[in-house]
Every structure is written in C-alpha cells, then in structure tokens.
Amino acid sequence: MKKVQLSETIVRILETYGIEVLTPQFFAIEGRWHWFTGHGHKDAFRLWPTAAQILSDRGSLAVNFKLTKVIPPSEFKAAQLLEKIKRNSKLGEAILHIKEYPKKDASYASKSLPLTDEIVVSLKRQGIKLYEHQANAIECALKGRNVVIATPTASGKTVCFNVPVLDAIIRDTSSCALYVYPTKALAQDQIRKIASFRDDNKGDDVTDKQYSSGYYFTMKLGGKQIAFGKYEGPTPQDIRKVIRERCNIVLTNPDELHFGILRFNQLWTRFLKNLKYVVLDEIHIYKGIFGSHMALIIRRLRKVCEALGARPVFILCSATIGNPIEHAKNLTGCDDFVLIDKDSSPKKKRLLVLWNPPLKEDGKRVEALTNLVDLLTEELITSNQIVKTIAFGRSRLSVKLAYKLLEDRYRQKGIRNFASFVREYTATLPPERREEIFSALAGGKIHGIIGTNALELGVDIPDMSCYLSIGYPGSITSVHQQFGRVGRVGEGLGIVILHDDPLEQYFARFPKEFFDKKPEDITINPKNPVLLRMHLACYIHEMSAYGGISEDDIKTIFGEEAIECLRKLEREQKILRYEDKSRVYWKFNYSSNDFSQEYLPIRNPISNVNFTINCDGEKIGIIDGASVLRDLHPGAIWIDNDRQYEVVNVDFMNKVVNVREVDFEYYTVAAPKDKVRILQKKQQKMLRRTSVYFGLISVRREVKEYWKIVPGGEAEREEIKWSTPIPEDLCTFNTEALWFVLPNQYKTIMNQELESALHAIEHALLIIIPKSINCDPNDIKGAYTPVCPESGGNPTIFLFDNYPGGIGLAKSCFQRIHNILRDCIRLIESCKCRENEGCPSCIQTSRCEKRNKNLNKKLALKILKEVTPRRLCF
Numbered sequence: 028m029k030k031v032q033l034s035e036t037i038v039r040i041l042e043t044y045g046i047e048v049l050t051p052q053f054f055a056i057e058g059r060w061h062w063f064t065g066h067g068h069k070d071a072f073r074l075w076p077t078a079a080q081i082l083s084d085r086g087s088l089a090v091n092f093k094l095t096k097v098i099p100p101s102e103f104k105a106a107q108l109l110e111k112i113k114r115n116s117k118l119g120e121a122i123l124h125i126k127e128y129p130k131k132d133a134s135y136a137s138k139s140l141p142l143t144d145e146i147v148v149s150l151k152r153q154g155i156k157l158y159e160h161q162a163n164a165i166e167c168a169l170k171g172r173n174v175v176i177a178t179p180t181a182s183g184k185t186v187c188f189n190v191p192v193l194d195a196i197i198r199d200t201s202s203c204a205l206y207v208y209p210t211k212a213l214a215q216d217q218i219r220k221i222a223s224f225r226d227d228n229k230g231d232d233v234t235d236k237q238y239s240s241g242y243y244f245t246m247k248l249g250g251k252q253i254a255f256g257k258y259e260g261p262t263p264q265d266i267r268k269v270i271r272e273r274c275n276i277v278l279t280n281p282d283e284l285h286f287g288i289l290r291f292n293q294l295w296t297r298f299l300k301n302l303k304y305v306v307l308d309e310i311h312i313y314k315g316i317f318g319s320h321m322a323l324i325i326r327r328l329r330k331v332c333e334a335l336g337a338r339p340v341f342i343l344c345s346a347t348i349g350n351p352i353e354h355a356k357n358l359t360g361c362d363d364f365v366l367i368d369k370d371s372s373p374k375k376k377r378l379l380v381l382w383n384p385p386l387k388e389d390g391k392r393v394e395a396l397t398n399l400v401d402l403l404t405e406e407l408i409t410s411n412q413i414v415k416t417i418a419f420g421r422s423r424l425s426v427k428l429a430y431k432l433l434e435d436r437y438r439q440k441g442i443r444n445f446a447s448f449v450r451e452y453t454a455t456l457p458p459e460r461r462e463e464i465f466s467a468l469a470g471g472k473i474h475g476i477i478g479t480n481a482l483e484l485g486v487d488i489p490d491m492s493c494y495l496s497i498g499y500p501g502s503i504t505s506v507h508q509q510f511g512r513v514g515r516v517g518e519g520l521g522i523v524i525l526h527d528d529p530l531e532q533y534f535a536r537f538p539k540e541f542f543d544k545k546p547e548d549i550t551i552n553p554k555n556p557v558l559l560r561m562h563l564a565c566y567i568h569e570m571s572a573y574g575g576i577s578e579d580d581i582k583t584i585f586g587e588e589a590i591e592c593l594r595k596l597e598r599e600q601k602i603l604r605y606e607d608k609s610r611v612y613w614k615f616n617y618s619s620n621d622f623s624q625e626y627l628p629i630r631n632p633i634s635n636v637n638f639t640i641n642c643d644g645e646k647i648g649i650i651d652g653a654s655v656l657r658d659l660h661p662g663a664i665w666i667d668n669d670r671q672y673e674v675v676n677v678d679f680m681n682k683v684v685n686v687r688e689v690d691f692e693y694y695t696v697a698a699p700k701d702k703v704r705i706l707q708k709k710q711q712k713m714l715r716r717t718s719v720y721f722g723l724i725s726v727r728r729e730v731k732e733y734w735k736i737v738p739g740g741e742a743e744r745e746e747i748k749w750s751t752p753i754p755e756d757l758c759t760f761n762t763e764a765l766w767f768v769l770p771n772q773y774k775t776i777m778n779q780e781l782e783s784a785l786h787a788i789e790h791a792l793l794i795i796i797p798k799s800i801n802c803d804p805n806d807i808k809g810a811y812t813p814v815c816p817e818s819g820g821n822p823t824i825f826l827f828d829n830y831p832g833g834i835g836l837a838k839s840c841f842q843r844i845h846n847i848l849r850d851c852i853r854l855i856e857s858c859k860c861r862e863n864e865g866c867p868s869c870i871q872t873s874r875c876e877k878r879n880k881n882l883n884k885k886l887a888l889k890i891l892k893e894v895t896p897r898r899l900c901f
C-alpha cells in the first residue's frame with residue numbers, strides 16, 4: 028500500500044463540499060484510489076463510493092476528481108428539479124399534472140394551558156413551542172373530553188397526548204395511560220419520545236441510547252419517577268410482571284390488549300383502576316375486519332375500566348380521513364368526540380405531480396415500475412447529484428422488483444456501488460435491520476429508500492426531498508401520508524407514477540378529481556354477528572369476576588344485535604344464567620368451557636370453521652374457512668405480514684392449511700363462481716325506473732380455477748387440485764350486500780349481450796368504489812345474473828362484502844350510490860377506446876376472474892345512463 032499526500036487542489040475541492048480534511052491520505056486497493064481522513068474512517072467511509080475515479084500518475088495526484096453532490100434537503104429546489112426532469116427526452120413525454128402546495132408558516136398557541144410547572148419546564152428544555160392545534164388538543168384532553176386528532180404526518184401528534192398524560196402522572200403518580208399501536212415497529216419510536224421529557228435530557232446520543240431498545244424504562248420528570256414499558260409478543264415474562272405492577276404508561280398493540288391484558292384483567296387491576304387516558308394511534312389502520320375487531324375490544328376495555336371505577340379519556344390520532352368523528356365513535360362506542368383537524372405546523376413549498384408514463388409503440392403504457400427506475404437513475408440518484416428520495420410500492424413484490432431493476436440499471440450504466448445508496452424496506456425486516464437503515468439514512472450513508480406502506484406510519488425518518496409512488500397507493504389518505512415525508516426541512520417534490528389501471532387512468536383523465544379529492548371514509552362493522560359472538564363470550568368471561576352482566580348492559584355496549592348472540596351462547600352452554608331478587612345476569616360457564624378458547628386472533632375474520640396454517644410443521648396462523656377458499660386454495664400465493672407463502676395443500680378433515688415460504692415473482696387470483704341468493708331486504712332507494720336495495724344475501728362459492736399472474740406479463744389459467752371435495756358448510760356464507768334490480772325492458776335483450784353488459788357494470792362499480800371508501804380490492808366483490816328469481820326474474824347486479832357478516836362496505840356504498848353511479852358513467856364515457864370490450868384504462872381489470880372476456884361497454888353505459896337519476900348524468 029502506498030500512501031500519498033492530498034494535493035492542495037483536492038483539499039479545496041473537498042472543502043467546497045463541506046468536508047473537513049485534517050491530515051488526509053490516499054491509499055490504493057487493487058489499483059483503485061480511495062482516501063481517508065487523518066482523524067478516522069467515518070467520513071472516508073461515507074464518501075469514498077461517491078468520490079469516483081481518482082486517477083494517479085506515478086504517485087502524483089492529478090486529476091479528474093469528481094464528487095457526487097448530495098443535495099441537503101434544506102437546499103433542495105423542487106421546481107428546478109421538475110424543470111430538469113421535463114427537459115429529459117426520455118422522461119419528459121410523460122403527461123404531467125402539477126399542484127403546488129405553498130409554504131405555510133407555523134401558527135403557535137397564544138393561550139396558556141393549565142399545565143404543571145414540571146411539564147412547562149420540560150417542554151422548554153426540549154425546545155418545543157406548541158402549535159395551535161396541539162394546544163387545542165391538549166386543552167380538550169385536560170378538560171376530560173375525548174379527542175380525535177386527524178392531521179398529516181409529522182404535524183406533531185405525539186405531543187398532543189404525551190403532554191396531558193405526563194401532566195396527569197405529575198399531579199398523581201398513580202395515574203396510568205394505555206397507548207395502543209396497530210404495529211409493533213411504532214412503539215419503540217414512541218418510547219424515545221416519552222423519554223425526551225426526562226429531567227436529565229441533554230439532547231445527547233449517550234443517554235438516548237438507554238431508550239433505543241428494551242421493554243421496561245424509567246425516567247425522572249420534575250423529580251418524580253415515571254415508569255413505562257412495551258407490552259407485546261416478545262416481552263419476556265419477568266418483565267411483563269414488572270410492567271403490570273409498576274408502569275404508568277403501557278404501550279401495546281390490539282392483539283396483546285385482547286389476548287394479554289383483557290383476558291387476564293385480574294392481573295391488571297392496579298393499572299386499569301388508575302387508567303386516565305387511552306391513546307389509539309394511527310386509527311386509519313383500523314378498517315375492515317381488523318377495525319371491527321378493534322371496536323369490540325375497545326368496548327370491552329371500557330366496561331372493565333368502568334367496573335373498576337375508571338373512566339379513561341380517549342385520545343385518537345389519525346391520518347387525514349373522510350370521517351374522523353364517525354370513525355372515532357364507531358371505534359370506541361363513545362359519543363362525545365372533539366375533532367382537531369387544522370394542522371398549524373409549518374410546511375415548505377411542495378409540488379405534487381401526477382405522472383402518466385408514455386405509451387410505447389405497441390400502444391401499451393410504460394410500466395410504472397420501469398418509469399420509477401428511470402426517474403431514479405436518470406435524475407434523482409445519479410453520478411452528478413443525489414436527491415434524497417423515498418419511494419413507495421403497494422406490495423412487497425413491487426418493492427422487490429423495483430429494487431432489482433434499479434441494481435441492474437446502475438450496473439448497465441457502469442456506476443458501481445450506487446445501488447447501495449438505496450435500500451429496501453418492508454414490514455418483515457427485523458427491528459435491528461430497521462434501526463440500521465434509519466441510522467444509515469440519518470447518517471447520510473444511504474440516500475434513498477424504497478418501501479411498502481410500512482413506511483407510511485409514524486416511524487421517524489429524516490426529512491427527504493423527493494417522494495415517488497409506484498402507482499396510486501390506493502387511497503388519497505395514503506398519498507398524503509407518503510407525501511408528508513417531504514417538505515419539512517426544505518422544499519419537496521412528489522411524483523405519483525400511474526399504472527395502466529382503470530381508476531389510475533381515470534385520475535389521469537380527471538386530474539382535478541385527484542388533487543381536490545376528499546380523503547376516503549373508513550368503514551368498520553362492530554355489529555358483524557360473527558365477530559360479535561366471539562367478543563361477547565370474551566366480555567362475559569371478563570365481567571364474570573365483577574358480578575356478571577345483565578341484558579341491558581349488553582345492549583348498551585354492543586347494541587340490540589348482541590342479544591341474538593347471547594341466546595346463541597346460552598344454547599351452546601358457554602354462559603350461565605343467574606337470577607336474584609333484583610336482576611337477571613350472565614356469567615361464563617367455567618365448569619364445561621375453557622375461556623381461553625374464546626380468544627381467537629383478530630387480524631382475520633372468524634367463522635365456525637377455523638383452519639390452522641402450518642409452515643414446515645410450525646403453526647404460523649389461524650384463518651377462517653371463507654378466507655381459505657378465497658385466498659388459500661392449493662397453489663395460491665398468500666402474503667401475510669409481508670412474507671410470501673405458497674399453499675401446498677388444504678386438509679379439510681383436520682382443518683389445516685400447509686404452506687411453504689417462497690420468493691416468487693407472480694401472484695395468484697382465484698376464479699370462484701359465486702351463486703347469490705337474497706335473504707333479506709333492509710333498505711331501498713329509488714333510482715330512475717328502478718331501485719337499489721341493501722340487505723343480507725347468502726353466497727355459495729365454487730372454486731375450481733385460479734390465475735397465475737406475473738406483473739406486466741400474461742396470466743395463466745390453472746386448475747385447483749383440492750385433495751378432497753370442499754365441505755358444503757364451508758362454501759356458503761351470509762353477508763351484507765347492495766343490489767340493483769334492472770327494469771323489465773332489459774329482459775328482452777339477448778342473454779349473451781345482457782350478461783356482457785352486466786359484467787361491464789360490475790367492473791365499473793368495483794373500480795370506482797375505492798375512490799370514496801378506503802378498502803382493499805379483496806374486501807368487496809360483485810356478482811350478476813340476467814334472471815334473479817328473488818327480484819321477479821329481472822336482471823340483478825350485486826356488490827357484497829367478501830366476509831361472513833360483512834364489514835360495512837356495502838352499507839357505505841349504498842349510502843353514496845348516486846355518486847358512485849355518476850363516476851361509473853364518467854369512467855366509461857371518458858375513455859377513448861372504441862372496442863366494446865373496453866381497455867385497461869376504463870373497465871378491464873387485472874382482478875377479473877374471466878380475464879376481461881365478455882364485456883360490453885356500450886350497452887353498460889346505455890343501461891347506467893337509463894337507471895341513474897337524470898341530474899347526475901351529463
């Protein structure tokens with residue numbers, strides 16, 4: 028190894044990049060020159076991959092010294108970069124729609140809050156000056172009012188609950204608070220935020236480290252000892268006990284609240300009796316089945332607290348959603364929520380771009396994923412400059428493919444090491460890896476990150492300059508959560524790269540609808556009878572120690588619907604009826620039942636038939652029968668918690684699904700044939716010459732085939748090899764639905780033609796629904812029949828919740844059916860394709876079980892216009 032002094036010129040170059048050079052030296056490895064500074068390898072390590080091509084001529088450094096400039100977020104100019112991108116001949120063709128979000132100054136609280144001196148001092152020490160919305164939220168909480176805070180990412184939501192919680196503990200050190208997070212990753216972040224209130228916080232890394240891992244923590248605030256801890260799956264037994272006995276603040280997740288805390292509430296009496304606040308963070312995650320479970324868990328929590336004489340105040344935090352108050356009420360069963368939704372935190376100027384990849388010669392659009400890699404390698408992370416970028420994909424598969432393509436592209440360009448500036452991030456990463464990625468990001472060792480929506484939640488990520496999304500992330504709530512990652516320290520640029528998908532292309536045609544779009548509503552269904560039955564059994568167990576519960580109690584907490592479940596539990600002898608002079612009440616029947624059996628997992632729907640999922644002989648989950656048919660047939664690719672599995676076989680006899688972990692680049696879509704029967708009409712709305720109904724239906728599902736789909740490639744039809752026939756009780760379920768009965772006149776249309784039109788209308792409806800309601804594509808399904816016996820033999824189209832008992836989607840669609848119909852007409856009418864079968868920009872979808880065969884867009888449009896009230900057509 029030969030050492031060489033750095034020349035004056037090089038030192039000067041380095042200095043212009045703000046790199047301090049003390050006694051710099053170069054060394055060579057395999058003929059390539061690298062350098063390090065005299066006072067350590069830290070900076071050298073950070074820089075050498077970017078300090079490219081240093082040439083040497085017999086020991087004297089002369090040279091073509093080029094250093095890639097990393098643009099600090101504070102210096103980033105969004106409009107400048109966008110102009111440059113537009114001039115790039117490869118990229119500029121994409122159609123752009125731009126919205127500017129102007130710079131916004133902070134508005135600080137003017138009122139003084141009745142806080143303890145200790146908290147006031149601590150806030151000052153941390154340099155926190157409360158924004159107006161924070162002060163308003165804190166004021167409500169201090170007054171004992173339930174609050175829901177629905178503001179964007181990074182608007183300082185955690186202060187809104189940490190302040191009242193810690194204030195209550197200072198006033199009375201026996202006070203307790205429960206923080207519930209939908210995912211584990213979030214709790215550790217929160218520990219650090221609580222700890223920053225401590226008396227000895229000097230803002231240094233050294234003491235901060237104490238709070239970066241572990242489960243049980245203490246700190247002094249105003250001289251008073253405060254204990255807090257994480258109570259979740261991996262928390263060791265001995266620490267669990269300490270947390271139960273000593274903590275003021277317990278951080279947990281819904282699963283642990285259900286399995287660990289409520290089930291064994293007798294061990295938690297100290298904590299629950301003193302519970303002053305319940306904080307639910309990221310409540311927009313609580314939707315569908317998971318959200319419906321959560322709503323019932325919270326109701327149980329409230330009742331146990333009530334029995335112990337506690338009435339905690341709820342502080343709920345959410346991304347911006349369409350119905351924050353309604354969702355808060357549904358989730359907690361409490362009525363009196365104050366909404367805080369005015370964000371008064373400062374923002375820099377930001378530009379949001381709707382980006383439609385250009386059409387190729389074959390008439391197909393360039394893949395969003397390819398375009399993302401183009402943007403990254405051509406303009407964002409190049410050998411000339413590096414713009415700090417965060418990119419999102421909707422699935423782990425798209426993230427993985429994007430990263431692979433990125434690596435290939437840098438290799439082709441001959442820029443070594445560049446892919447190492449970008450990392451992948453998915454929810455399956457172990458905590459150490461996550462920590463490592465974030466500290467590398469903060470330390471400037473990496474400059475880009477591509478991840479799934481796991482990055483959307485409240486994890487602390489340093490400010491980025493550019494946000495990219497592979498496709499529309501599925502909801503405007505997500506767009507704003509993701510876009511919120513840029514524009515705090517400096518300006519921000521966001522680019523949503525659209526797929527060739529009907530809803531996304533609808534936005535390309537009507538960009539104003541995208542930019543002006545109100546966030547979607549979140550729906551849950553705490554009245555789902557299947558869920559209700561389980562939670563009622565848990566509830567009766569939990570209340571048995573407090574003298575049991577009466578019918579009235581059940582009605583007030585779970586609604587009238589629960590009484591039927593009560594009768595069912597009584598018939599099954601799960602519960603016992605007692606009677607004394609003043610009242611009739613129920614208790615759990617411990618003599619013939621194990622209460623633990625009632626506690627089923629809450630991430631999936633439940634049914635009378637639950638299957639165990641086994642991977643290499645190890646149990647990895649439990650799933651309901653309906654989901655097995657839909658998502659876990661033999662050959663299906665199943666994704667859970669970001670891991671990918673292939674179903675090997677299904678054993679109906681022993682109720683076991685055997686899977687193996689795989690790493691495939693295709694996904695599967697089952698092609699079930701559903702037969703629908705109307706059970707009960709509950710509501711009716713008039714359309715033109717026809718009606719739409721909401722009610723209960725029964726679905727009989729036959730699953731014989733599925734599709735294997737490679738993104739961007741062809742789909743292959745495969746036969747499902749069930750080892751034994753599907754038991755009858757498994758392929759039938761009842762759920763909520765809405766249905767259109769078409770007028771008599773359509774009965775005369777040729778059957779084939781009519782079916783194709785009904786098929787096209789079904790597609791349009793399914794495409795448009797996620798525009799107003801936050802749902803996953805699997806959550807809602809359609810069906811149609813040209814002759815429906817229960818509708819007087821008329822043609823009927825159904826939309827139904829794809830889960831037994833329903834999750835509130837069909838109901839929510841029924842309420843806004845006029846807007847949905849209007850958008851369906853717009854979707855079809857605005858597409859320029861001439862063919863009757865439509866195209867991927869209007870009614871063809873990748874999820875179609877018939878692979879978009881037999882669609883009749885013209886007749887569909889005619890029918891839609893004839894049944895939709897005239898004022899909505901244009």
Ligand SMILES: [Zn+2]
Nearest residue numbers: 858860866869
């Ligand atoms: Zn079209």
Ligand SMILES: [Zn+2]
Nearest residue numbers: 875876877879
């Ligand atoms: Zn279809």
